[in-house]
Amino acid sequence: DTAVSQTPKYLVTQMGNDKSIKCEQNLGHDTMYWYKQDSKKFLKIMFSYNNKELIINETVPNRFSPKSPDKAHLNLHINSLELGDSAVYFCASSQGWGNQPQHFGDGTRLSIL
């Protein structure tokens, strides 16, 4: 009964490839997020969707494109992967926005060769 699940858990690919990461939550939440955790373990917001509408878009290269087919899913597509994209990507969800706690998946470790 995983609350926020991401696939795949590990992703190893070559520079220049295009890849997608999928996220699903079964908590009934209406807001979902993508975070990036770099090698220094610093966790930083990338995107947020509320009811399938983009509400946060931090300074992220346009090679990264989130897509939310419904409230329970938020996928992340990355074009033309670069070495600097290597990181752990976390999906999270919350009920509404404001000061509600966000619940995280276990991350997707992306390694670029």
Added chain:
Amino acid sequence: EDQVTQSPEALRLQEGESSSLNCSYTVSGLRGLFWYRQDPGKGPEFLFTLYSAGEEKEKERLKATLTKKESFLHITAPKPEDSATYLCAVQGTQGGSEKLVFGKGTKLTVNP
């Protein structure tokens, strides 16, 4: 810009040795301060939300407190299973209020 600084970066304790972790923050209107625990290879696990200065919350051996400039996570008589990285995050009231700004965390190791 909202900022969070956590100290120390790493803390090693003996089992039963109580201590505190610090989270200093600057934010343009605090909507909430959050504490998370992160185990290796896992996502952050929600612990507490604090909303206003003077507020305290407890869970087992953990107690979180909040002032206008900082929050403390007090760990009483820790056990080895408390070993993890503890993350602090703030949510402000201006622009992108859904956004959490995280500190770099404190890695806690509790030796038996």
